[in-house]
Amino acid sequence: MRVAIVGCGRVGHLRAKSLGRSVLAACCDTDRQRAEALAATTRTAEVSTDWPAIVTRPDIDIVVAATPHDMLAAIGGQAAAAGKHVLLEKPGARRAAELDRVVSASRRTGALVRVGFNHRYHRAFRKAREIFDSGGLGPLMFLRGRYGHGGRPGYEREWRAQPERSGGGELIDQGIHLIDLARWFLGDFAQVQGRAPTYFWNMGVEDNAFLLLETAEGQVAFLHASWTEWKNLFSFEISGRDGKLQVDGLGGSYGTERLTFYQMSPCMGPPATTIWEYPMQDDSWEVEFAEFVEDIRQNRQPEPGLADAQQALRVIEDIYREQTQRENRK
Numbered sequence: 001m002r003v004a005i006v007g008c009g010r011v012g013h014l015r016a017k018s019l020g021r022s023v024l025a026a027c028c029d030t031d032r033q034r035a036e037a038l039a040a041t042t043r044t045a046e047v048s049t050d051w052p053a054i055v056t057r058p059d060i061d062i063v064v065a066a067t068p069h070d071m072l073a074a075i076g077g078q079a080a081a082a083g084k085h086v087l088l089e090k091p092g093a094r095r096a097a098e099l100d101r102v103v104s105a106s107r108r109t110g111a112l113v114r115v116g117f118n119h120r121y122h123r124a125f126r127k128a129r130e131i132f133d134s135g136g137l138g139p140l141m142f143l144r145g146r147y148g149h150g151g152r153p154g155y156e157r158e159w160r161a162q163p164e165r166s167g168g169g170e171l172i173d174q175g176i177h178l179i180d181l182a183r184w185f186l187g188d189f190a191q192v193q194g195r196a197p198t199y200f201w202n203m204g205v206e207d208n209a210f211l212l213l214e215t216a217e218g219q220v221a222f223l224h225a226s227w228t229e230w231k232n233l234f235s236f237e238i239s240g241r242d243g244k245l246q247v248d249g250l251g252g253s254y255g256t257e258r259l260t261f262y263q264m265s266p267c268m269g270p271p272a273t274t275i276w277e278y279p280m281q282d283d284s285w286e287v288e289f290a291e292f293v294e295d296i297r298q299n300r301q302p303e304p305g306l307a308d309a310q311q312a313l314r315v316i317e318d319i320y321r322e323q324t325q326r327e328n329r330k
Contacts, residue, residue, distance in 0.1 A: 001293060002059055004028060006051045006075050007066035008038040011089055015064050016041060018285035022062065022293065028054045055079040062292075065089060069172070070165045073098035080105035080113060085296050087289070089116040091176045092309035094167025095317060103306050114292045114302035115309040117180040121284035121291070124247045124259040125181070127276055128238065131261060132185060137240025140186060143221040144237040145178040148229025149253075151201065155227070161203035169205030171196050171316055175225030178236070179312045180304060182213060182221035185238055188311060189213040189221070194319040200228045211319065243271070251282050 004026040005012045028048045029035040039045040048054050055063045063079040064087045073093040079086045092115045093099045106113050159165045191214040196206035207227040214220050232253045238245040244262040249255035257278040262271040295302045
């Protein structure tokens with residue numbers, strides 16, 4: 001497979017390192033120097049600042065869109081219309097409706113589109129899903145998830161703080177990972193409640209988001225995403241009637257990735273506890289891309305795909321709508 005990467009920042013570099021046997025054929029960015037820097041890591045890639053020309057090139061098989069949020073749907077739609085398979089970085093778009101054109105184009109041409117909810121592919125979550133699928137937790141009751149960092153000097157001037165580019169703040173940034181993981185285990189949510197305040201940063205988007213999501217069966221996900229978490233944090237707990245799974249850390253500044261499995265005894269009391277730690281280098285990007293290549297080989301719809309992104313974005317839109325109504329009543 002010949003791959004074009006549009007958006008040559010940090011995530012673009014991570015994607016380039018994770019292509020396996022596929023070939024990086026083109027690097028595209030509005031900043032030519034960034035495209036050149038990524039192309040310099042390989043002997044095979046051409047450099048461009050013209051993404052419409054790149055994503056329609058006949059020699060390109062896969063387009064990876066790793067740009068700010070305002071460009072994702074446009075790139076994905078044009079690439080899919082040209083019959084290219086697409087890996088859209090999360091959140092896929094600023095709003096669910098922006099992805100309608102991508103859905104339409106992919107149906108028309110048969111192009112496959114995967115959305116980069118990369119956290120599903122971390123080792124701890126792969127193992128957690130294996131235990132969940134085996135029935136080890138019994139019927140699920142609720143989830144708790146927390147994710148956050150503290151930003152950096154000048155964070156309020158970066159593109160993530162500009163609503164016209166980002167579509168929102170921390171909720172659409174890290175919060176959407178929590179929503180996607182919650183949907184992965186619980187399914188869709190019938191009721192959505194939350195708050196999206198700005199406590200610390202002088203910006204026009206939220207720096208915290210608190211969500212209470214409920215399925216039609218009454219299972220609840222309680223989620224908190226924060227840009228005021230001064231020590232980077234990731235914690236995700238999945239509670240069933242027979243056991244509980246807890247994922248802590250994502251590696252790097254988030255701490256060693258760890259999965260703990262608590263198995264409830266029939267006579268209650270302290271649970272049997274098993275811990276897996278993953279101090280090795282994160283391989284989620286490679287596993288995720290290999291899965292996409294397999295999607296293409298088998299001509300199967302990717303999961304997570306466009307429907308997953310749209311469902312997660314609709315949850316976010318509900319929270320933003322509720323927050324706006326609350327502020328208007330003040």
